[in-house]
Amino acid sequence: xxxxxxxxxxxxxxxxxxxxxxxxxxxxxxxxxxxxxxxxxxxxxxxxxxxxxxxxxxxxxxxxxxxxxxxxxxxxxxxxxxxxxxxxxxxxxxxxxxxxxxxxxxxxxxxxxxxxxxxxxxxxxxxxxxxxxxxxxxxxxxxxxxxxxxxxxxxxxxxxxxxxxxxxxxxxxxxxxxxxxxxxxxxxxxxxxxxxxxxxxxxxxxxxxxxxxxxxxxxxxxxxxxxxxxxxxxxxxxxxxxxxxxxxxxxxxxxxxxxxxxxxxxxxxxxxxxxxxxxxxxxxxxxxxxxxx
Numbered sequence: 001x002x003x004x005x006x007x008x009x010x011x012x013x014x015x016x017x018x019x020x021x022x023x024x025x026x027x028x029x030x031x032x033x034x035x036x037x038x039x040x041x042x043x044x045x046x047x048x049x050x051x052x053x054x055x056x057x058x059x060x061x062x063x064x065x066x067x068x069x070x071x072x073x074x075x076x077x078x079x080x081x082x083x084x085x086x087x088x089x090x091x092x093x094x095x096x097x098x099x100x101x102x103x104x105x106x107x108x109x110x111x112x113x114x115x116x117x118x119x120x121x122x123x124x125x126x127x128x129x130x131x132x133x134x135x136x137x138x139x140x141x142x143x144x145x146x147x148x149x150x151x152x153x154x155x156x157x158x159x160x161x162x163x164x165x166x167x168x169x170x171x172x173x174x175x176x177x178x179x180x181x182x183x184x185x186x187x188x189x190x191x192x193x194x195x196x197x198x199x200x201x202x203x204x205x206x207x208x209x210x211x212x213x214x215x216x217x218x219x220x221x222x223x224x225x226x227x228x229x230x231x232x233x234x235x236x237x238x239x240x241x242x243x244x245x246x247x248x249x250x251x252x253x254x255x256x257x258x259x260x261x262x263x264x265x266x267x268x269x270x271x272x273x274x275x276x277x278x279x280x281x282x283x284x285x286x287x288x289x290x291x292x293x
Contacts (some may be wrong), residue, residue: 006050025055125182127148128158136256136264138206138236144250150267154183155219164269166194166249168276180226184218185265194273201240234258248272
């Protein structure tokens with residue numbers, strides 16, 4: 001028998017053993033791992049060191065076709081996963097339906113905004129210059145009516161009549177066709193119906209005393225709030241009406257007011273005749289209690 005050397009596959013320890021032990025198992029004297037003694041080399045060179053095999057090394061796991069294919073999913077696991085996903089989607093849809101009011105509350109559509117807000121954004125106030133051909137004077141004896149649309153100055157702003165309304169005995173010339181007037185003037189005449197004023201003229205001197213037609217100036221302040229100033233006397237006015245045609249009445253006006261800004265309006269207009277508002281119902285008085293002696 002001959003001896004040969006081999007190396008431990010775990011720690012590399014050189015071991016000398018008799019060739020008759022080839023194929024058997026021994027424990028490494030250094031790492032105590034079980035190793036399989038290799039076959040003795042056919043060469044007689046004592047310097048040749050071969051390596052043994054580890055006796056208790058586990059075999060590599062058997063690879064199946066399903067493990068090699070990363071896109072393969074067992075049929076048993078796909079059905080529960082699909083069912084779980086479907087349940088989650090149903091829950092999400094039900095939650096969105098229940099809380100839809102809170103979810104979409106902040107995204108209000110412009111169509112639901114108040115009408116006044118839209119009007120302010122879409123119809124800004126028009127600024128007109130103060131006419132230079134209309135003079136302010138309290139003596140209207142020799143003044144001539146301008147043959148243009150009624151215009152002038154209300155307080156410190158230029159005015160142009162965009163709409164005229166005769167409701168009952170109240171004539172209103174206003175700038176701003178709808179909503180509260182940007183600027184305007186209302187003359188409360190002594191008439192019950194607008195048709196009564198057809199073909200008539202009215203003249204008021206500045207020194208006349210009441211009772212006179214009441215005049216109300218309308219304008220808006222810096223906060224867009226409607227302001228009013230009422231004048232009962234001290235103004236000068238010439239006012240004439242034409243004949244009523246199909247619910248409208250033409251006219252011309254020249255009026256100068258004694259306010260601090262010397263407001264003045266002169267020119268022509270065609271007013272829409274409207275029915276006066278119905279009288280307010282009277283609140284019945286409570287019956288008197290009978291006194292008992």
